[in-house]
Amino acid sequence: MPPTTEGVILVAHRIPAEVTPVGDWLADVADRVVLVTSSSAAAGYAGRFAEVIAVEDYSASTEVVDHLDRLCRSRRVTHLLHSTEDDILRLAQVRQRHGIAGLLEADALVFRDKYHMKVAAMAAVRTPEFLAPGTVDAAAEFAERVGWPVVVKPRLGFGSRGVTVVRDAPALARHLGDRNLDDVLVEAYIPGLVYHVDGFMQAGEVLLAVPSRYLNNCLSFADGEALGSVQLDDHDPLAVELTRFAERVVAALPATDATPFHLEVFRHEQTGELYFCEIGARIGGGHIYEMLTRATGRNPVEFWFRRQAGLSYDAASFTRGTERYGFLLVPPRTGTLEEIKDIPLPPAVQQSTTPQSLPQTYQAATASTDSVASFVVVGSSAADAETSVRACMQWSQDALRWSE
Known part of the structure; x- marks a missing residue:
């Protein structure tokens, strides 16, 4: 046709x-x-x-x-x-x-290039100190000034690929030796938990915001640990604070049509202050897509496709229920997955993926979204959902039998 x-x-x-x-x-x-x-x-x-x-x-x-x-x-x-x-x-x-x-190039760059992104966001919210270094020496001088460790990441990366926490000058020199410095950002390390806010924005305003907390963090895959997330309760004061933080960030960035966003936020473990990490003009990775669909009863990716095509789909239809959702991504390891033992999944699991045939040989994960098994769970509260996510962590340890 x-x-x-x-x-x-x-x-x-x-x-x-x-x-x-x-x-x-x-x-x-x-x-x-x-x-x-x-x-x-x-x-x-x-x-x-x-x-x-x-x-x-x-x-x-x-x-x-x-x-x-x-x-x-x-x-x-x-x-x-x-x-x-x-x-x-x-x-x-x-x-x-x-x-x-x-979305045109200049505005898209703010949602893709972490340097331009942070320059825009720092006018509205607290942002870790950062530098786009022209030389290895400049990166080392920055690290000495802000204090070790520092985070090194590609400016145009995604999925936490190429993101590393560097703890001293020799390691920094080794890490930057083979990198294109035009695509490198160095920033101060913020100790604490990482949160994300997902939803839709339009014309500088937030249409929908769903705050969540990561269990472990987006670099856990490098240590072979699972990445999880749980949606926060509406009555949690931190959920309110994160939503307001998202509103300030979105207002400081280029205005868009009705577009999804995925915002990541650090919360300092000592001061409790929120710091901007990054924002994307897209649906978040992992199972955030499925979590948003289940939480609102509407498919956010379908909405976005239809809006981009000039078709009708009402953003006001995104209303949240009382249940809270979580997900877990279990990363592959270097070795062979020999067997998945016949152990029942936790009852709160709504969706799960595991390999269709075994044995299978894998290499270690290279991105935060790489997984050999994944789960979406539901709970009556954030605490309930977290309990189920952690039960899935335990299931993966008990049920997946690996050989080197």
Whole structure:
């Protein structure tokens, strides 16, 4: 079915249809949709749209952008849609080149480049001291001034890839020796727990905010430890404080159309003060998508796709119930998963994923969202949900049998 004369809705999206059924979400305009997707996901979308274009190396190659530019030159593209972090900036650049409405490059950079992001946020909220170092010596001088340890991260990274806590000058020199310093940020280390706020923003205002607390942290995978999260109770004073913090951050950043956000916040273990970590103009990773869907009864990714395509979907329909949700990601380790023992899952588990066939050999996780098993749980309160997440941690220790 060729696109109609109404104009093309161009979608760049690498996630499989069984996770994000975009064919269902955009069914009413399917004859206008051209999808550029990963080769592994293409079969699931076949026949659902006017055209499906498969790209082998979706995230790393220039082929996605080449296809988008070609389509924008040859057809009348009215909307350009995306949903993942790796597409935000490059699709903004495509919009800029071809005069397509939506998030453009300068604004997208603030939601992707952690240096520009922190410069914008520091006008509104407390932010750890940071530096984009031009040299290794400049990074070392910064660390000596703010105190060790420091955090080194890629400015354009995501999923905690390449993020390291560095504790002395020799280690810093080794770590930066092979890095492109144009993509490096060094910041003061804030000891304490990490929280996240997820929801929707529009025109500098927060439409929905769901504060949660990480169990362990986004670097736990480096030590082979699971990453969990639990939504906070509405009556928790910290939930109120985190929501207000999110409102100040969003107001300080470029205004967007109705767009999801994922904000991460440090809470200092001694002072209790909140510090900005980072914010993305996207749904958070892990199972935050599923947690938001269950908590609100509405699918946030469907809402975002339809809004980007100019279709109706009321943001006011996102209202929270009284239940609280949590998730757990169990990272792979270097070795072979030989067996999953027949141990019942905790009763609060709403959703779980484990390997379909065994044995399987794995390498250690390289990102916070890498997992060999995952769970979504429900509870009547944050404490209840946390108990169930920790029960899933114990289940994974008891049920997963590894060999080196």
